[in-house]
Amino acid sequence: NIHCYFLCLLVGTLDVVLDSSARVAPYRILYQAPDSLVYWTIACGCSRKEITEHWEWLEQNLLQTLSIFENENDINTFVRGKIQGIIAEYNKINGIKEDDDTEKFKEAIVKFHKLFGMPEEEKLVNYYSCSYWKGKVPRQGWMYLSINHLCFYSFLMGREAKLVIRWVDITQLEKNATLLFPDMIKVNTRSSEHFFSVFLNISETFKLMEQLANIAMRQLLDNEGFEQDRSLPKLKKKSPKKVSALKRDLDARAKSERYRALFRLPKDEKLDGHTDCTLWTPFNKMHILGQMFVSTNYICFTSKEENLCSLIIPLREVTIVEKADSSSVLPSPLSISTKNRMTFLFANLKDRDFLVQRISDFLQQTTSKIYLEKDISGSCISSDDEAKEFLKEQAWKIHFAEYGQGVCMYRTEKTRDLVLKGIPESMRGELWLLLSGAINEMATHPGYYEDLVEKSMGKYNLATEEIERDLHRSLPEHPAFQNEMGIAALRRVLTAYAFRNPNIGYCQAMNIVTSVLLLYAKEEEAFWLLVALCERMLPDYYNTRVVGALVDQGVFEELARDYVPQLYDCMQDLGVISTISLSWFLTLFLSVMPFESAVVVVDCFFCEGIKVIFQLALAVLDANVDKLLNCKDDGEAMTVLGRYLDSVTNKDSTLPPIPHLHSLLSDDVEPYPEVDIFRLIRSSYEKFGSIRADLIEQMRFKQRLKVIQTLEDTTKRNVVRTIVTETSFTIDELEELYALFKAEHLTSCYWGGNSNAIDRHDPSLPYLEQYRIDFEQFKGMFALLFPWACGTHSDVLAARLFRLLDENGDLLINFREFVSGHGFFQFNSNSQYYINEHMSVSAKQIQGGQGGGCSFMDCGLANHLSVLLATVTSLHHFLLTVV
Numbered sequence: 001n002i003h004c005y006f007l008c009l010l011v012g013t014l015d016v017v018l019d020s021s022a023r024v025a026p027y028r029i030l031y032q033a034p035d036s037l038v039y040w041t042i043a044c045g046c047s048r049k050e051i052t053e054h055w056e057w058l059e060q061n062l063l064q065t066l067s068i069f070e071n072e073n074d075i076n077t078f079v080r081g082k083i084q085g086i087i088a089e090y091n092k093i094n095g096i097k098e099d100d101d102t103e104k105f106k107e108a109i110v111k112f113h114k115l116f117g118m119p120e121e122e123k124l125v126n127y128y129s130c131s132y133w134k135g136k137v138p139r140q141g142w143m144y145l146s147i148n149h150l151c152f153y154s155f156l157m158g159r160e161a162k163l164v165i166r167w168v169d170i171t172q173l174e175k176n177a178t179l180l181f182p183d184m185i186k187v188n189t190r191s192s193e194h195f196f197s198v199f200l201n202i203s204e205t206f207k208l209m210e211q212l213a214n215i216a217m218r219q220l221l222d223n224e225g226f227e228q229d230r231s232l233p234k235l236k237k238k239s240p241k242k243v244s245a246l247k248r249d250l251d252a253r254a255k256s257e258r259y260r261a262l263f264r265l266p267k268d269e270k271l272d273g274h275t276d277c278t279l280w281t282p283f284n285k286m287h288i289l290g291q292m293f294v295s296t297n298y299i300c301f302t303s304k305e306e307n308l309c310s311l312i313i314p315l316r317e318v319t320i321v322e323k324a325d326s327s328s329v330l331p332s333p334l335s336i337s338t339k340n341r342m343t344f345l346f347a348n349l350k351d352r353d354f355l356v357q358r359i360s361d362f363l364q365q366t367t368s369k370i371y372l373e374k375d376i377s378g379s380c381i382s383s384d385d386e387a388k389e390f391l392k393e394q395a396w397k398i399h400f401a402e403y404g405q406g407v408c409m410y411r412t413e414k415t416r417d418l419v420l421k422g423i424p425e426s427m428r429g430e431l432w433l434l435l436s437g438a439i440n441e442m443a444t445h446p447g448y449y450e451d452l453v454e455k456s457m458g459k460y461n462l463a464t465e466e467i468e469r470d471l472h473r474s475l476p477e478h479p480a481f482q483n484e485m486g487i488a489a490l491r492r493v494l495t496a497y498a499f500r501n502p503n504i505g506y507c508q509a510m511n512i513v514t515s516v517l518l519l520y521a522k523e524e525e526a527f528w529l530l531v532a533l534c535e536r537m538l539p540d541y542y543n544t545r546v547v548g549a550l551v552d553q554g555v556f557e558e559l560a561r562d563y564v565p566q567l568y569d570c571m572q573d574l575g576v577i578s579t580i581s582l583s584w585f586l587t588l589f590l591s592v593m594p595f596e597s598a599v600v601v602v603d604c605f606f607c608e609g610i611k612v613i614f615q616l617a618l619a620v621l622d623a624n625v626d627k628l629l630n631c632k633d634d635g636e637a638m639t640v641l642g643r644y645l646d647s648v649t650n651k652d653s654t655l656p657p658i659p660h661l662h663s664l665l666s667d668d669v670e671p672y673p674e675v676d677i678f679r680l681i682r683s684s685y686e687k688f689g690s691i692r693a694d695l696i697e698q699m700r701f702k703q704r705l706k707v708i709q710t711l712e713d714t715t716k717r718n719v720v721r722t723i724v725t726e727t728s729f730t731i732d733e734l735e736e737l738y739a740l741f742k743a744e745h746l747t748s749c750y751w752g753g754n755s756n757a758i759d760r761h762d763p764s765l766p767y768l769e770q771y772r773i774d775f776e777q778f779k780g781m782f783a784l785l786f787p788w789a790c791g792t793h794s795d796v797l798a799a800r801l802f803r804l805l806d807e808n809g810d811l812l813i814n815f816r817e818f819v820s821g822h823g824f825f826q827f828n829s830n831s832q833y834y835i836n837e838h839m840s841v842s843a844k845q846i847q848g849g850q851g852g853g854c855s856f857m858d859c860g861l862a863n864h865l866s867v868l869l870a871t872v873t874s875l876h877h878f879l880l881t882v883v
Contacts, residue, residue, distance in 0.1 A: 027051035029058070031079055042083060046114065105244050112144045116151050116164055123147050123228070125212065126247045128205050132163065133195040143196060145208055147226045147246075148216065150187065152196070165189060167216030168746060171709045174702070175206045185209065190709070210701055211250055217708045219746060221540070221547065222503060259293055260536070261693070263300045263312050264437030266444075267535055271295050272358060280345040281309055283402050283410060292346060294355065296362055297444070299336065301346070307413045313338065314440060315366045317408055321359050323352060338408050388652045392424040407439055419607040420681055422600050422652055429521035435606040436537065438528040449524040453492050456499040463498040463505035467491065474511040478595070480519055490515055493527050497534070504534055507542035509586040516590055516599065537609060541586060545711055547704075552610065553581040554703035555696060559614055563688055564621050567628060571621070574634045580641060584617055592645045596653035597677040604681060611691050612684075619684035620644065623675075647672035648680060716742075719768055719815065727819055734819065741815050744781055745771045772812035778802050 029043040029051065042058070045051035062082060069075045112124045124146045131138040132152050139161055141154030150170075152163040165187065172188035183202040187194045187209075199205050215226055228249055252271070259271040272294050278287040279301050290303040299318075301311040317338040324333040324345075333347040334356065349355055399418060403410040423431050433439040471487050480486040493514055498505045513533065517526040534541065540548030557577050561568045571577050583592055588605055590598045604612040621628070624644055631637040720734040727734070773781070775798075782798040805817045 029054060040079075040083075042079075044110075102244075108144075112146065112151070115153050116144070116149070116162065118146070118149070122149065123226075123246050124244070125250060126208060126244065128199060128201070130196045130205075131198045132161075133197065134161075138197070140198075143205070145205075145212060147212065150209070150212075163194070165194070166743075167213050168220055170213055170216070171705055172702075173206075173209060173213055173705060175202065190713075207254070208247070208250065211254055213705060214701065217704055220708050220712060221543070256295075259295065259300070261697075262302065263293075263298070263310070264435075264532075264536070265295070265298060265300075265312075266437070266441050269295050269297060272362075275350060275355065276348070277301075277346045278348045279303075279309070279311065280347070281410060283412075287347065292349070292355075294358055294362070297366065298440075299359065301344075307416070310411045311344065311408070312411075313344065313408050314443070315359075315363055316443065318363060321356060321363070323356060340404075340406055340408060342404050342408055344408075386654050389424055389426075389654050392422060392652075393426065395421075396424065396427060407434060416607055419603050420685070421678065422650070423603045425520075425654060428599070428603070429525060432517075432521065432529055432602070432606045433525055436529060436532045438525070438532040441531060442524065442528040449496060449527050452496040452500055452527075456495045457492070459499075461498075461505075463502075464495055466506050466508075467494045467498065467511070470508065470511045474515040475595075478515070478519070481515060486515075486518070489518055489523050489526075493518065493523055493530065496527055497530055500531070501534065504542050505544075507544070507546065509591075510534070510542050512587045512590050516595075516602065520599075537605075538585075546582070546586065547707060547711070549582055549586050550707045550711075551700050551703045552585055552614075553578055554707060555699045556581045556585075556614060556617060558699055558703075559618060559688075559691065560621065563618050564625065567621055567625050570629055570631075571637075574631060574637050576628075576634050576637045576641075579634065579638065581617065585613055588613065589616070589645070592642070593648050594646065594650070596650040596655045597648045600650060600677050600681065609693060611693055611696060614691055614696065615684040615688040616681065618688045619680060622687060623680075623683075643672045644675065648675045648677050650677045652678075722768060723816060723819060726816075729819070737819060738815060740781065740784075741773070741818055742771060744773055744777050747777075768816045769814040772814045773818075774812055775799065775802050778805075778813065 027045040027048060027050065028041055031040045031042050043051065043054035045054060062079070066075055066078070069078060108127050109124045112118065112127070113120065113122070124144060127142050127144045129140075130143045130152075131140050132143075132154065133139075139154040140156060141152055141161070144151040144153065148167055150163075150165045150167065152161075154161045169189045170187060171190055172186070172193075174186045176184045176186050183199055184195055184197045185199070185202070185206055187196070219226075228246060256269070256271040259265070259274075260267065260269055274291050274293045276289075277292045278289055279292075280286075281288050288303050288305075288309055290301055290309070293300040293302075297315050299313040299315065301309075303309045313336060317340070318336060319339055320335070320337040322335050324330070324335050326332055330347045332349045332352045333345060334349055334352060336344045336346070338344075395418060399414065400409065403412065403415065409415075419431075419435070433442070468491070471491055472481075474490060475481050481490065490511065494506060494511060497510075510530070514526060514530055517529045521529060538548055540546075540551070542548075557568075557572075560571065560577060588598070589601045592598075593601070601612070601616060604616075620641065624640055627640045628637055631640060716735060716738050719738060720731055724731055724734055729737070779795065779798045779802075782801065783794065786797075802813065805813045807817055
């Protein structure tokens, strides 16, 4: 039928024009039974040669066998079984596990690698239909989100467009709303901005983009590649496989991060699943609606109504898990008993049998070696001078009797209110361990601290030198650190942590915080409290570049703009916010407030987290609005704030008065009116208590991109200024070369390399020498920088040049060697060149003939990368003659 023929031809043409998925495999072998309209793809190839090889294999191994079958059904069954068997055998031989990816997603993976010239190591996470706006013209196409790249592809009416952006180059990522487009995502790099719109599920897309950008920022901080989690939680039998295994992995990571943050759990705890349920709360005799969370080592609960009740049950504490009889009043109940004789009754569980089986599986894995928790008994102070302290202790004892004691106690708003009124001195250390979650890490690592102390003592490095220098100025006014016993304990804790976490090592301010921890906790307890602070509660605060503190400084500026707008412009002009926030945040106010008052801030911090510090900082600014508005410079503003913080008192404290540094410096000034610490904290909750932890995390992401990219730019400028006098290159040329060198290093982190990533990056070295590349990486860069050096001698030239630049013979070259080794590059310093923004394309892609970068590819590679160094005949002959 001619009509049908032309109709099919038209549909086929439209498929090619409007949907480029038809262009994935230009050569395919299909199998179709004579009486069926359905066909199966047997093989596909990108070239005639490749598909011919597949066909020849089929002729030799399959077609001859088909003649023995008598009917079509047997042939169909045999062909399908044979192909599936071949795939299964190949996977078994090559150690490939079956994945959850659908056929459609696998096709998208093939398309992604082919379109953008990505190697197999680059994993696609998901893809979305969207429009990319170039000027006022939208281009409808597909956004591909991989571990290291954001890519866009459009093929419309015969015109093709590509976009490739590395996550490590993104400086801003925002979800915007305009009058025309309520759903739009803006992506900024250092020199351009891009807009995407018309997403069917914009929230999911944006969350995934945020997560991938965060992973990239972690690569810039730690230079560690992404590792896929191979131990994902089990799917229920009825669960549909709707997303790729990698997307499921990232979703699980995001849920686990929120779970750990919500319940202050160790950083390696993975959420297995959660379900709606009710919990019987004996303190108010009610069934509270909420969610149960189950992970490898914990069962947790939080109420739907915020702050009503939460619960943490470590599996190491569980003795009995049993299903009770269902009733109309209490459907599907589950009873969990613990070692401290508490019983928790959950009900309304939708899949109770599956849940009990998972808990049983985890209970079998629970280690028997546990730390014995101590009873928080208090000191029963009875003297009249310390009556307030005694009353606080009694209030906590009553609370424990009603809500339970220890890690399994019911945590309610009343628990928080008791903390805000000040924890009794005798109970402070134990409650800090409990509220921060440090008790869990200590309980599951018996003997860990002692082993670490034994291994670290007597060993010296940069961290131990810095620790030794700061020991005697940690808390010099306190009697506990005016003798060698206190100093030795502080030395052991700080040194042990530096050996536990060499990425942090030691940072100034850690000594002040740790010295306070030691006043209320034993050495091992102080160590685990420090772990909780550095690794969970104040992430990235104490690394060499105090990135976390800088991020929260940016968050504080945003909050100040929103909550104290009348003061914001003045503070920005004076430049005070950046100064105060670093000292306040890094030491939790311990360095700027009288000791007996600052420990109350630490109480609140361990209970509520970083939001307390933001609230308190805003309250301090709000209390001094009028004085700050009249300040003429930053020195005057700092004096105002310093005197205010010096005046914060704790009248409930039983500690002897300890002189404070600021008060010692301002004795000749009229004393500031006293400010009660509890009244200040209460005021901070009344005025700024609406600040939520999830809002802070959103703001942190935005600031993290800005801070890390600013630090990267600063580092690049410092490196270039250091080396510019040693070469004939200009500053701009060196910056381009540095971008190329760093890009190749980062590429090797997530696409692999012949040498160990640790060998290629040593943070202890000067920055010029920190990053190094091996020969395989250099060979790719050689092909990029020297297009004239092609042909049979290309690898020989690259190898001999590498040997020339490798001055110390360690088979790695750093940036200094790369640029100035043997005066090599000076031969070509006047050459004209142009490098695409941020070097989004690696040498591997260029060698493979594929372009990329943060711009459209319509004009080909020539528009993005011209020759960096012109042909130098004398150098060519020189390299060929090098022995």
